[in-house]
Amino acid sequence: MSQTYRLPQGGRIDRSQPLTVRFNGKALQGYRGDTLASILLANGQHLVGRSFKYHRPRGILSHGSDEPSALLSVNWRAERGPGFTDPNNRASVVEAREGLETRSQNHWPSLEFDLGAVNDLLSPIFVAGFYYKTFMWPRKFWDSVYEPVIRAAAGLGKAPEVPDGDRYSNRHAHCDVLVVGAGPAGLAAALAASKDGAARVILADEGREPGGALLHDLGSTIDGKPASDWVAEAVATLDARENVVVLPRTTAFGYYNHNHVVMVERVADHRVDAAAGLPRERLWQVRAGRVILATGSHERPLVFANNDRPGIMLAESVRVFVNRYAVAPGRRIVFATSGASAYTAALDARRAGIDVTLVDLRLEEDCGPELGELRAVGVEVLTGHTVVDATGRKRVTGLVVAPIGRDGRVGARRTLPCDAVGMSGGWTPAVHLFSQSRGKLRFDVELDAFVPGQSVQAETSAGACRGLYDLAAVVADGFRAGGAEQPVEASASRTGFQPARVLPTDADPAKVRAFIDFQNDVTAKDIKLAVREGFESIEHVKRYTTTGMATDQGKTSNMNALGLVAGLLDKEIPAVGTTTFRPPYTPVTFGALIGPSRDALFEPVRKTALHQWAESQGAAFENVALWKRAWYFPKAGEDMHRAVSRECKAVRETVGIFDASTLGKIEVVGPDAAEFMNRIYTNAWTKLEPGRCRYGLMLREDGYVMDDGVVARLAHDRFHVTTTTGGAARVLQHMEDYLQTEWPELDVFLTSITEQWAVIALQGPKAREVIAPFVSDIDLDPAAFPHMAVRTGYICGVPTRLFRVSFTGELGYEINVPADYAESVWKTLWERGQTLGMVPYGTETMHVLRAEKGYIIVGQETDGTVSPDDLGLGGLVSKVKPDFIGKRSLARPDLVGSGRKQLVGLLGKDPAEVLDEGAQIVATPDQPVPMTMIGHVTSSYHSPNCGRSIAMAMLVDGRSRIGETLYVTTPSGFTTATVCEPVFFEPKGERFNA
DSSP states (O other): OOOTTBOSSOSSOEEEEEEEEEETTEEEEEEETOBHHHHHHHTTOOOOEEOTTTOOEEOOOOSSTTOOSOEEEEETTGGGOGGGOEEEEETTTOBOOTTOEEEOOSOSBOSSSBGGGHHHHTTTTSOTTHHHHHTTSSTTHIIIIIHHHHHHHOSSSOOOSSOOOOOEEEEEEEEEEEEEOOSHHHHHHHHHHTTTSOSOEEEEOSSSSTTGGGGGOOSOEETTEEHHHHHHHHHHHHHHOTTEEEETTEEEEEEETTTEEEEEEEOSTTOTTOOTTOOSEEEEEEEEEEEEEOOOEEEOOOOOBTTTSTTEEEHHHHHHHHHTSOBOSOSEEEEEESBSHHHHHHHHHHHTTOEEEEEESSOGGGOOTHHHHHHHTTOEEEETEEEEEEEESSSEEEEEEEEBOTTSOBOOOEEEEOSEEEEEOOEEEOOHHHHHTTOEEEEETTTTEEEEEEOSSSEEEOGGGGTOOSHHHHHHHHHHHHTOOOOOOBOOOOOOBOOOSSOOOSSOTTTOOBEEETTTTEEHHHHHHHHHTTOOSHHHHHHHHOTTOSTTTTTTTHHHHHHHHHHHHTOOHHHHOOOOOOSOSSOOOHHHHHTTOSGGGSSOOEEOTTHHHHHHTTOEEEEETTEEEEEEOOOTTOOHHHHHHHHHHHHHHSOEEEEOTTSEEEEEESTTHHHHHHHHBSSOOTTOOTTBEEEEEEEOTTSOEEEEEEEEEEETTEEEEEEOTTTHHHHHHHHHHHHHHTOTTSOOEEEEOTTTEEEEEEESTTHHHHHGGGEESOOOOTTTSOSSEEEEEEETTEEEEEEEOOSSSSSEEEEEEEGGGHHHHHHHHHHHHGGGTOEEOOHHHHHHHHHHTTOOOTTTTOOSSOOTGGGTOGGGSOSSSSOOTTTGGGGSHHHHSSSOEEEEEEEESSTTOOOOTTOEEESOTTSOSSOOOOEEEEEEEEETTTTEEEEEEEEETGGGGTTOEEEEEETTEEEEEEEEOSOOSOTTOOGGGO
């Protein structure tokens, strides 16, 4: 198709770089700098889609992110095939580039002939709330009829058929000032905030280049310069400042607590030359000291019969297409307005050689100087006129207008032939982000709009988003928000409008379909029906009619809907209120939100500093939380059972070496560190001497065990806390939550040191012999360095925090060294240990050894409903501390009564049979089904050191059942087991004191 509607000159397009895009298979010509919307209009393609419910023909309404109708499926990478098509892209914001393939949506078999348009004929049935009334009976129809039909009809566009092959990135940033919006107010704010070079400033704007409305303002001046020159100088100044980052094509879509603003940057879609590996989009998470919102405003449509015809668009959008893209939306344009700003659009269209007529709802005496200016260039202006209808179907062919008498009566109709309409019902400040920040809105009667009121965070709104529409006032307000009082001279702007909810008409209101929400096909009579049926809350009206619930988030529809509801209820608009402005401000791809967290990176694989050594020794690995851990170290011809048996015996008889680096490690530092520990854990910490360790038990508020671990006191104000491997992040979050929200008075700092320190565990009778030659500044004599002690010094010349602790019941040391030195220390110890019979062992052996001693693992013996007493650890619960997390819950009747499951040991009748973990326990197998389950197996292994199988279990009143024979489920039935103490090997515990 040829560019029959392209103006011969003007615009911000690059005519030296022509390009071709395809729409429904047709080749459309355009230039670099075009959007899909401007190319479609330039090629005379006004019909671009079908509406959601009625399948009515729809065209382009807007030039920006508020576009509700022109939603296209776009194949950004056509060379990959049709499966990569991305649905629901707004034609008004998609930048055109060579080879882009697009298709219209929501029709069959074609855009021009859509069988779904029968819904338009059935519109009297498909009124607001029809689905609530229709799909209730007969009840059996829901699964077989209603739900399949609704699912088939739901949604717009077609989801991609293949995985997204693009790359997405994620970036975190901090700045002193974040300016959202690079229009006149945003540019001025960024200039002022960055002037002295001290403040770090980020300026983000959703457009392809900064400037906002000034990019299509050809007649205004600022401080004696054309607006475009002022923009160019401002952008050049900001680019030259090292403390400023300018982010075009970046939409701030969410404003959260503590000035956390989330933005998405479009990086590659507009580029034909995008390098391999360049992300398609980048998610920015910004923490700002101060946020300046300069988000502008949205033009309101007028509400009249058939106001959704293709070719009917917003007046300012007509001006944008004419001035910025050099496109005439039509040869004959009628502007319909109730305010002054449309006159500027009409003047610009007229100067571009377009036949223009303007219809103004206002009486002639209510109009300003704009009336005379437009008539002076030969434009017919009809004041005191309403629009009662639009003719045409797949493109508007005429606007039916009529005069309004002073008594409010509509006079004789007249049809104004046209092929495009620019409508303007006033302006609505874009307060979405302000509202997301929890700021309080106030209603400005003169503006007929909600504007920012009281800020809750360190935020300032500037310019049109707070109701300033005069250019000089907007720029001055931006400078003021940025911290500078700077007088500004600028051309006067045409502002002011007469609010119009639904335009007066002489037609039967019950038969008029005047659209308020264009995407969801919500009409004025739908809203009237909702109010008539008793829905008075604006949130209820929203959900009953779906107005404002589309992907445009009500940007063009909300104020018209609010005003209509207020009028129907005979209330002031503030009494009706607003709907909730939820993120995202505009739709965001799942890819941007997910970023790199997919496929192999969905759960990043974490490897310890000793992983490579274990791999070289042929270790088998298992996944524990996000870590790869050595499971066992098989020798030639060994299966797991034989390898684990050999490792278990070696640890008990000589010495074993184990990588315990994955243990969570948190440093708790500060004058109040001991008090903090006292409140977090069940046992006492204030009297623990520096250089000593203690086993700590942590509860949730409900009194159930959350985590455990050995804690070392390094100094009076410093603790080294270990947690379970899987609980590291959870425990740190738990600690931070209480420190920040419950005990802010405590002077304590928490630091995750999990990856700073590698941990080499040496366990066995010869452990001391292995490390003795390499340790300095630490006395290893048992009297000087007893069990449950910690010392700092050096091993192999490397700084170490040396713990004398054991999770096997043997003499044991846990050697904490900086992770960078872990492999060299390990290899040195390994070489020494070969002369003493040392073996490496993995997590399976560790589990067997700890089970032999009856040591629990949180998450295996516990399931979130286990108390300290259930585990036989009641002695760890302090009876003298005034309080700790979970203390009050431990007194709950259900935690102290009988009938709770308690930790016990089990010895199966057949020593060779290993019970299944998770197997249920019953008192007798001959009871009727469903049987009464009285417990379950938590850990079960073959113990080479005990010469038989052993198991641990949680059993109802277990401690009182010691010696009883019970029945445990097996895949084939039941087996018998005797209840015993949960310590199977060396119950006196003397070996770790060696």
